[in-house]
Amino acid sequence: MRVALPAHAHQRYGHDLLPALMEPGTYAVDPEPSGWPWRPWEEVGAREAETRGVYAPVYSLSYGPRGAIAVSPGDVRGTVLIRGRCDGLCCGLDSRNGPNLACERCGREVATRIDDCSYWHVVWLDPRVVRAAGADGPARRVLAWEELRDGQAEIPPVEPKGAWSPVWEAAVAAALAHLLAESGGARVGVPTGAVAEVFGPVLDVLLPPGPPMKSLSLAGPGLPAAAPDIALVPRHPQTGEAWPYDAGAAVPLMAEVWTYLAFHDDRRLIAVAGGRAGAACHDAPVPLLPYGPFRPDWDVFLYTLVRLPEVREPWLRAVYDRVKEGRYSRPFL
Known part of the structure; x- marks a missing residue:
């Protein structure tokens, strides 16, 4: 079930292990470009940054895809970690090297798992290589x-x-x-x-x-x-x-x-x-x-x-x- 993207989707907090960002069985879509690769502000410039929806200087801009899909790590099946992409700061993965999950069957990069301390645990599916599929059962009603x-x-x-x-x-x-x-x-x-x-x-x-x-x-x-x-x-x-x-x-x-x-x-x-x-x-x-x-x-x-x-x-x-x-x-x- 799709839900609104949480306000804390990209928050870093404290130095402890945080829980999952998403409830099991739900997903959210980030409309902004997100994730690797990143380009510094000096390279991008104000004019190009405004075309990407950023209106004041920042350290760097994401040139990852728009529409990344956030899911709970426990909802992911059929993937394997990519060797050499599993770096983190302390206790887990922090996405510093880009996508770190591949399809177990074909080996294609499909997602980025984040589970280090200070981060809300989440898997970001790459919208360029995954698609939504129908699920059995009635659709959940939108609350009035x-x-x-x-x-x-x-x-x-x-x-x-x-x-x-x-x-x-x-x-x-x-x-x-x-x-x-x-x-x-x-x-x-x-x-x-x-x-x-x-x-x-x-x-x-x-x-x-x-x-x-x-x-x-x-x-x-x-x-x-x-x-x-x-x-x-x-x-x-x-x-x-x-x-x-x-x-x-x-x-x-x-x-x-x-x-x-x-x-x-x-x-x-x-x-x-x-x-x-x-x-x-x-x-x-x-x-x-x-x-x-x-x-x-x-x-x-x-x-x-x-x-x-x-x-x-x-x-x-x-x-x-x-x-x-x-x-x-x-x-x-």
Whole structure:
């Protein structure tokens, strides 16, 4: 079953082994060129880069194919590793030498497996040499927007060890790039609560000080009608389409993250002398709290921003340059 390409598809995180990028039985397609070979920016130049959908300088550009297909490593059959292509940094394969899986029958290069530490484990099938084939059984129905809350698993923002979820860091970073582009450089007012916690600090750093000129809030299925200047809307987990919002600018956010922001209240219960909350408060689970402030993923933010034509505007290009040179400074560290 085809699903939307995850926001963390190309994320690198930590130094531990990460789980599989894709759920078993699902696949996603990357519309961007990806993988080996790579060419440095100095060789490509700004004009050619724009024809490939990149609008500001990057270290290098992929000249791999568009449409690479991501699947879970456990779903792959009939392939063998290519001798001499199995290098990695630490614990597995990291794709540095290009395709590393060949067809077991004919020996043709067909895919690239990535399973090193810091990477989400995935196999990228080469769209030039593989094709989709029909499967037995009925096709899975696409969920209606109104069904997402009940039919879509949520991703909690904080992991059991107290760290922010890397999926949240990637999803918010991708949405943040679109949010900045939609702001036009104007100060954005952020609603209180979880939205302010994950978006507010970074907007405070990247946008000019002063009173808000534009409003931001969540909009989507199950929420009361609202008409902010900029709306955070869910991105459908199967189709990748953004929820239709006609009252202003829409910024898509991964549905699993959007749903949690829209329908959870993680404010901690505190003891109050003479309070009347009763046993319900004592029995309620205490929400997990992070051990530090939220930091959007630096790589995912830049990867998304550099592919938006708005980054050519002087004010946003200045933001891009500042963030690119300040990886180890606020608000990304």
